[in-house]
Amino acid sequence: MNHDMLRRFAFIEARLLWGGGLTARELGEIFGIARQNAQHTIESYRCQHPGQMRYDRRQRRHVRAETFATNYIRNDVARFLDYQRAVAHTAHFFDEPDWADLPFTDADTLVRPIYDKQAVRFVLEALRLHSAVQIEYWAKRSSGIRCISPHQLVYADGRYHLRAYCHERLAYLDFVLPRIVSAELSNEQWIPETGDSEWHERVNLLFVINPSLPESVKAALRLDYLREGQELLVLTGIRKALAYYIYARLGRIDQRFGLPLWKPIVD
The missing domain is CATH 2.30.30 (SH3 type barrels.)
Known part of the structure; x- marks a missing residue:
């Protein structure tokens, strides 16, 4: 399978999983191909991966089937959001706003260092x-x-x-x-x-929510970063050379409380 078809299949799965389905017109607009070619792409995907989608006549679009499973993308929310961020940056790079799939604003780009x-x-x-x-x-x-x-x-x-x-x-x-x-x-x-050696060596980093924070803040941090029943934020397989940046980020003093939100657990 060529690279272009792989990208189309990945887009189909992303729309089925995160976008409520798709139409041949939408696929054609994204990849700049005729509607007939887009429909052929959808049928090719359906033949290679039966049971992945069904056509909803009421919505007039192809939607995810109950037996849907990803083959070309990661079934992970954070990675999908990272992808949307990358797509938005790509749209800015090519100066083509229509490249982006979802409305997306990256506030981190509002303040940037100057590069020579x-x-x-x-x-x-x-x-x-x-x-x-x-x-x-x-x-x-x-x-x-x-x-x-x-x-x-x-x-x-x-x-x-x-x-x-x-x-x-x-x-x-x-x-x-x-x-x-x-x-x-x-x-x-x-x-x-x-x-x-510090780039190739992998380490595990452990953090606990700062116990000095208000209970409401600790509850919000648990909701944001910890799964139910977890008390520690565990980051596994981190390159040792990059650990400094993670310690710096999580250990940064929060202006609202004058305290870091996280405290590292060091062996």
């Missing part, structure tokens, strides 16, 4: 080509010129970071992307991420 276009262009090129790059980096303690081998783009705390090997410090470090003020490709040998 030329520097980021070289950094991303080096990341894609497995090349070393020389950067001018501003840091609180040690600003200056350094050579790095970039490995991973990371989004955390409202900005983009770069996980890379620092040729000067001889260590794998995180670099805040907006603090790279200039960059150019380097002739130094690119160092792979195989030696980055």
Whole structure:
């Protein structure tokens, strides 16, 4: 099956699961294909996955059957919402508002750091080509010129970071992307991420709701993050290099109460 058909089948399942079904016209509008081709896609999906949908004559649309099960998407609410966020960002990137499937506003984009276009262009090129790059980096303690081998783009705390090997410090470090003020490709040998033990090592993080918070706030946090009967927020399989960002996020002081909402449980 080609990539385009996989995307269409995934869209069909997403609409069946989260959108109350779909019509051939809707499928055609999303993918820019004729209604006849869209109907053919729906029939192809129905033939390959019988028992997944039925046609509701009252609603005049294909809806989820009782025996429906996902084959091309994750049956997970958070992942679906992440997908909608990604689709909304894609619509902004292509400057095509109709690309988005649902009305979506990302408040995190209202305040953004400033990135140097030329520097980021070289950094991303080096990341894609497995090349070393020389950067001018501003840091609180040690600003200056350094050579790095970039490995991973990371989004955390409202900005983009770069996980890379620092040729000067001889260590794998995180670099805040907006603090790279200039960059150019380097002739130094690119160092792979195989030696980055903190990136490859996985850890489990445990948090408990701050007992000093008002009962109403604790009840709201349980509803937001804990399943019934749970008392601990357990995050499993977290890359050790990323644990800092999670501790920082959950341990941040809440302005309403002057307290962190969560407290870590450290072995």
